[in-house]
Amino acid sequence: MKIMVAIKRVIDYAVKIRVKPDKTGVVTQNVKMSMNPFCEIALEEALRIRESGLASEVVAVTMGPSQCLDTLRTGLAMGADRGIHVESTSALHPLHVAKILRNLVENEKPSLIILGKQAIDDDCNQTGQMVAGLLNWPQGTFASKVVLDKEKEEVTVDREVDDGIETVQLNLPAVITTDLRLNQPRYATLPNIMKAKSKPIKKFTPQELNVEIKPDLEIVEVTEPPKRKAGVMVSSVDELIHKLKNEAKVI
Amino acid sequence: MLKLRSVFSKSKSNNLFHLRSLTKSSTSQSSPPAYDFSRYSQNAFSFSKHSSLPAPASISRVPPSRSFATDSEARDSIEYDVVVVGAGPAGLSAAIRLKQLCHQKGADLSVCVVEKGAEVGAHIISGNVFEPRALDELLPQWKQEEAPINTPVSSDKFWFLTKNRAISLPSPFHNKGNYVISLSQLVRWLGTKAEELGVEIYPGFAASEILYDANNKVIGIGTNDMGIAKDGSKKENFQRGVEVKGRITLLAEGCRGSLSEKIMGKYNLREKGGAQHQTYALGIKEVWEIDEKKHQPGEVVHTLGWPLDHKTYGGSFLYHMKDNQISIGLVVALNYQNPFINPYEEFQKFKHHPAIRPYLEGGTVIQYGARTLNEGGFQSIPYPVFPGGAIIGCSAGFLNVPKIKGTHTAMKSGMLAAEVTFGVLNEVLDMDMYWNALRNSWIWDELYKARNYRPAFEYGLIPGLALSGLEHYLLRGKHPFTLKHGKADHEATNAAQLHSPIQYPKADGVLSFDVPTSLHRSNTNHEHDQPPHLRLRDPKIPETVNLPVYAAPESRYCPARVYEYVADEHNQLKLHINAQNCLHCKACDIKDPKQNIEWTVPEGGGGPGYSVM
Numbered sequence: 111m112k113i114m115v116a117i118k119r120v121i122d123y124a125v126k127i128r129v130k131p132d133k134t135g136v137v138t139q140n141v142k143m144s145m146n147p148f149c150e151i152a153l154e155e156a157l158r159i160r161e162s163g164l165a166s167e168v169v170a171v172t173m174g175p176s177q178c179l180d181t182l183r184t185g186l187a188m189g190a191d192r193g194i195h196v197e198s199t200s201a202l203h204p205l206h207v208a209k210i211l212r213n214l215v216e217n218e219k220p221s222l223i224i225l226g227k228q229a230i231d232d233d234c235n236q237t238g239q240m241v242a243g244l245l246n247w248p249q250g251t252f253a254s255k256v257v258l259d260k261e262k263e264e265v266t267v268d269r270e271v272d273d274g275i276e277t278v279q280l281n282l283p284a285v286i287t288t289d290l291r292l293n294q295p296r297y298a299t300l301p302n303i304m305k306a307k308s309k310p311i312k313k314f315t316p317q318e319l320n321v322e323i324k325p326d327l328e329i330v331e332v333t334e335p336p337k338r339k340a341g342v343m344v345s346s347v348d349e350l351i352h353k354l355k356n357e358a359k360v361i
Numbered sequence: 362m363l364k365l366r367s368v369f370s371k372s373k374s375n376n377l378f379h380l381r382s383l384t385k386s387s388t389s390q391s392s393p394p395a396y397d398f399s400r401y402s403q404n405a406f407s408f409s410k411h412s413s414l415p416a417p418a419s420i421s422r423v424p425p426s427r428s429f430a431t432d433s434e435a436r437d438s439i440e441y442d443v444v445v446v447g448a449g450p451a452g453l454s455a456a457i458r459l460k461q462l463c464h465q466k467g468a469d470l471s472v473c474v475v476e477k478g479a480e481v482g483a484h485i486i487s488g489n490v491f492e493p494r495a496l497d498e499l500l501p502q503w504k505q506e507e508a509p510i511n512t513p514v515s516s517d518k519f520w521f522l523t524k525n526r527a528i529s530l531p532s533p534f535h536n537k538g539n540y541v542i543s544l545s546q547l548v549r550w551l552g553t554k555a556e557e558l559g560v561e562i563y564p565g566f567a568a569s570e571i572l573y574d575a576n577n578k579v580i581g582i583g584t585n586d587m588g589i590a591k592d593g594s595k596k597e598n599f600q601r602g603v604e605v606k607g608r609i610t611l612l613a614e615g616c617r618g619s620l621s622e623k624i625m626g627k628y629n630l631r632e633k634g635g636a637q638h639q640t641y642a643l644g645i646k647e648v649w650e651i652d653e654k655k656h657q658p659g660e661v662v663h664t665l666g667w668p669l670d671h672k673t674y675g676g677s678f679l680y681h682m683k684d685n686q687i688s689i690g691l692v693v694a695l696n697y698q699n700p701f702i703n704p705y706e707e708f709q710k711f712k713h714h715p716a717i718r719p720y721l722e723g724g725t726v727i728q729y730g731a732r733t734l735n736e737g738g739f740q741s742i743p744y745p746v747f748p749g750g751a752i753i754g755c756s757a758g759f760l761n762v763p764k765i766k767g768t769h770t771a772m773k774s775g776m777l778a779a780e781v782t783f784g785v786l787n788e789v790l791d792m793d794m795y796w797n798a799l800r801n802s803w804i805w806d807e808l809y810k811a812r813n814y815r816p817a818f819e820y821g822l823i824p825g826l827a828l829s830g831l832e833h834y835l836l837r838g839k840h841p842f843t844l845k846h847g848k849a850d851h852e853a854t855n856a857a858q859l860h861s862p863i864q865y866p867k868a869d870g871v872l873s874f875d876v877p878t879s880l881h882r883s884n885t886n887h888e889h890d891q892p893p894h895l896r897l898r899d900p901k902i903p904e905t906v907n908l909p910v911y912a913a914p915e916s917r918y919c920p921a922r923v924y925e926y927v928a929d930e931h932n933q934l935k936l937h938i939n940a941q942n943c944l945h946c947k948a949c950d951i952k953d954p955k956q957n958i959e960w961t962v963p964e965g966g967g968g969p970g971y972s973v974m
Contacts, residue, residue, distance in 0.1 A: 122479075122884075122970065124884055124885070124886035124970060125884045126881050126882050126884055128725075140546070140972040141972060142483070142972065144479075294597045295598065296600065297587045297600040299437070299600055299603065300439065300563055300566055300584065300603045301437050301439065301603065303563065304439070304561075
């Protein structure tokens with residue numbers, strides 16, 4: 111059984127980001143990039159399934175410019191068997207990514223696709239769901255526990271939802287997106303990093319996969335959130351009501 | 362019995378807690394074909410919490426070293442010809458030089474550089490007005506190869522500051538031909554050059570111990586175990602460190618390198634070299650993006666005087682880089698006497714000076730950071746060779762204090778060490794030849810000429826300036842005497858009762874900022890659930906000595922607010938170590954009055970994330 115894991119190269123979570131002066135986006139030049147934390151969790155889960163003997167191969171997929179190869183190599187260092195790099199210099203939105211993944215699936219035929227629930231740069235939380243929709247596969251999103259039954263070809267996923275935990279049982283092939291508490295990703299060891307250098311990476315372009323990257327979203331403006339205003343101490347309930355009525359205009 | 366297929370086969374014994382081979386640690390259970398991940402939830406490997414798993418020998422105590430003490434399991438071992446600790450200017454220059462020699466002479470040596478920062482350049486911070494002398498020798502085509510060196514120095518200003526005025530003085534610096542750069546960017550470029558030549562660089566791996574053979578010869582380093590919890594137990598993602606062995610080991614950890622200090626102590630390298638103790642300064646720096654109307658690429662400003670008093674050596678710098686960015690910082694010598702001095706607050710105060718603030722008004726801070734630097738110069742150079750390797754760069758200490766430049770000498774020291782190492786590995790030289798190579802090089806000549814500037818300031822600011830003038834215009838190092846350094850930095854601190862607390866102005870959020878805001882701009886992070894890497898040799902000393910006698914200087918000189926005294930439930934002030942904030946500057950290791958704080962290296966990949974510093 112093959113598992114495909116989608117990983118994304120994003121600005122490292124510890125970096126203090128700045129908005130570009132022209133407000134078209136966030137400064138990415140000279141900024142540290144890393145694998146999206148949720149993608150790390152997704153890859154970790156796939157590796158554990160393979161180590162339990164229920165899968166034979168973990169394929170890591172990444173999309174973007176050539177620098178994404180660093181992230182892919184980290185994935186290989188963690189333990190993925192092969193890598194796929196879909197090279198594109200234009201911005202890829204969730205629908206593009208989902209379409210590319212769908213077309214990759216036709217070649218690779220995995221039984222499970224695991225993704226992070228969202229990327230920390232755009233917080234879209236769409237790709238996994240769109241892939242499932244395009245493939246017409248069942249989905250278990252926000253997974254906090256994954257139990258695979260290979261013989262029955264089912265996977266039971268505990269999902270973190272607003273009112274608690276929801277357990278769903280999905281027939282394979284399925285799409286799973288991972289949430290924070292699913293596992294703690296392993297460190298890539300030095301010997302594994304060295305081994306990763308010789309693991310195969312296959313390159314594609316979106317055109318080769320029959321996906322047209324047509325921007326369907328235009329980012330109009332990116333601004334910093336407004337600075338938090340200092341609080342005001344009020345001296346009486348009447349003053350509070352007055353302010354709520356006349357200044358904040360909420361009553 | 363839950364059996365897991367071991368994907369990674371090692372030649373050494375089973376790793377009991379290794380994630381992949383879990384045969385020993387799993388419990389017996391009726392084995393369904395389904396794979397139950399719940400066994401491997403957070404608690405699976407913190408044995409102290411999970412009751413159903415058998416507890417191994419000793420888990421509850423905090424291990425004295427970073428390698429889990431009960432492990433008799435061997436670590437993986439990787440062998441190279443040369444191991445370099447630290448991917449900074451010295452380390453990378455050494456690695457590049459080695460590979461160049463290999464290509465030239467048709468030899469093949471494997472060179473590995475381990476770096477504790479998450480990326481090459483993440484822990485690099487410096488002024489920096491760069492003298493390309495060593496780079497011209499190492500990579501003469503640097504301009505064509507697009508090194509990030511493109512802002513030549515255009516002006517050199519030197520001001521003496523009083524509270525309200527800036528008095529222009531003739532500049533003692535000769536920066537024509539030098540460049541204003543970001544050293545972090547240059548080091549990143551050096552890293553790519555090194556990799557192109559075949560050097561293997563591994564960022565995110567902290568060398569935490571030296572490996573010795575039976576004859577006490579250094580045979581390499583061991584990296585940190587990763588995934589140990591605060592209480593010392595192993596976490597789910599525990600990963601044993603590895604042994605990186607080298608026929609020669611070069612330590613290039615920068616100023617006050619943790620392994621270098623150990624080696625210098627063990628082999629008595631200071632005495633062997635006839636050297637005095639090292640003296641240090643703490644540099645605190647910000648990079649700002651300023652109003653382009655105020656920006657002059659290549660403008661270099663240095664100041665002396667305010668806000669520092671006559672007894673405290675130090676000064677500021679303000680360098681204009683490209684893209685409307687400037688580097689601004691304050692350097693405070695760590696042999697200051699008043700325990701109430703807070704170098705970070707002095708820097709914040711400095712930015713409000715009427716000659717300085719106009720540059721900053723309308724600008725934004727991009728990054729913040731701090732690092733100690735060597736001020737001992739010639740008098741403090743230790744014997745840099747030990748059995749099995751050598752110390753290069755600022756770990757030994759080649760910074761030219763009056764020039765305030767150490768990058769070119771660090772690089773040259775790395776190159777010289779590489780040349781000798783190449784000879785050693787081809788069995789034609791002895792590593793001790795490195796000492797000779799240094800003494801015959803321009804490093805020695807330069808540092809010798811510069812040797813008396815800093816020690817003269819032991820007599821005060823005015824005598825220091827007077828002697829500097831004399832040196833600079835007349836003597837130029839040509840005198841028979843060599844001034845000595847005063848007390849070691851940690852011994853220079855007076856008792857708090859001899860001074861009064863300093864009231865620093867509150868941060869205005871526009872020019873000056875509080876520590877948490879600044880820290881956020883350093884992109885510092887550490888895995889929080891790990892044993893604190895700042896060790897107290899005697900845990901009682903902070904409350905029995907530092908606090909009552911010296912008014913807790915560590916809570917003032919640390920530029921990251923790692924050390925805080927917080928009242929406990931009995932209203933007693935207790936030291937709280939916020940190790941996660943650490944900028945790896947080493948000020949505490951240097952300045953703690955009883956030398957009670959030991960800086961050890963945390964899990965690799967943690968620490969600041971400098972990119973334009």
